[in-house]
Amino acid sequence: MPTLTLLSPHTVFSPGEAVRFGCSVLLGHHLSDFHLYKHGVSxxxxxxxxxxxxxxxxxxxxxxxxxxxxxxSCRYRIKSGFPPQLLSSPPSNSINITVVELLTPQHWYNTSTEAPAGSVIKGHNFNITCSTPKQYPGGSFQLRLIRSNGTVRQTLPALAPSVTFTFPDAQSSNEGYYYCLYRVQMGGRTFVSRESQPLPIAIRDPDPVLSPMVISWIVSGLTFVVAVIVIIIVAKVLCNKEKKPTELERETRTCVDNTYVALSINKL
Structure with missing residues (x-):
């Protein structure tokens, strides 16, 4: 029976790599060829x-x-008999290999609804979620922030296909481009996925309690109210003047009354 050995230094591989096996036998006469078989494939x-x-x-x-x-496992074939025939050996011992395929993570963020797209209001909380459709035991997610004054990294264990990084109080230092990647150690090797597409986040100052537009509306409303009040007051004053007799009217009435009295006396 042949013996199969692994000539590569590890049992865990990435797609695109090569795996080197060695198949050996004790006898060396009349050997024809060697074959490598995968379990379940004929x-x-x-x-x-x-x-x-x-x-x-x-x-x-x-x-x-x-x-x-x-x-x-491996097998070998030998030439035997006359005329020569190819005889296959029993299978060798088995060796398992693992192929780790890390897909590029996806990411998204959540924050308050009043924040414009791609922005977070200063002082508000926001979350960034990293997700991968395929994970391995012991994996972790890394969130990388690239900002104007350097790079910041955070890591969380991948206990589920997605993890959420929480930022409870957004500040200017949280502004920049965010990237997610997935990392796992298996078989003494470290495998790292490609980074996700950049997720830009801008930190905006909160809007003032009274915006310039609101202040303009309030001033316009107050001006209108004051104008109405002034018009009402002026109208009342004019109305009162119409009701009171003028000085000339009072003098005329007095003169007429006196004349009437004088005429009455003369008749008597």
Whole structure:
């Protein structure tokens, strides 16, 4: 029975890498070729012709993808009999490999509804959520903020497919471009995803209690009210003047009354 060994220094790989196996046997006569099999697949993934010399024979699986993850074994074939026939050996021991595929995380943010798109009002809280459709045990999310005076990083364990970074009191130091990435350590290696697209966030000062437009409306309203009051007062004054007799009217009435009295006396 052949022996399969892993010539690569680790058992965990990224898509696109190569995995090197070694298949060795004790006997060396009449060897024809070596084959690398994946468990559950009937046809060999790698075939290597046997060369004169010591084993192991290297069997390299190149440009691997996620479907290459699984258990592998090797077999060899020998020429035997007359006429020569190819006889296959029993399968070797098995070796498992893992293929880690990290997808680019998605991210979004939430804040108060009165904040314009892409902005957070100063002093308000906001949250940034990082999410990945595929996670591995022990993974974590890193949120990176690039601002004018440097870079700030925060990390949270990926206990679920998404995590939320909370900022309870937005300040100018929170303004900048945010990026998410996913990181995991497996098999003694560290795997890091690509960073997400930048998420720009601007910090805006809160609007004043009375905006210039509101103040303008209030002034216009007060001016209108004052004008109405003045008109009412003037109208009342004019009305009162019409009701009171003038000095000339009083003198005329007195003169007429005196004349009437004098005429009455003369008649008597």
């Amino acid at each position: 046809t060999p993934l790698v075939t290597q012709r046997a060369e004169q010399g010591p084993t192991p024979v290297e069997l390299t699986l190149t440009d691997i993808e996620t479907f290459h993850q699984g258990s592998y």
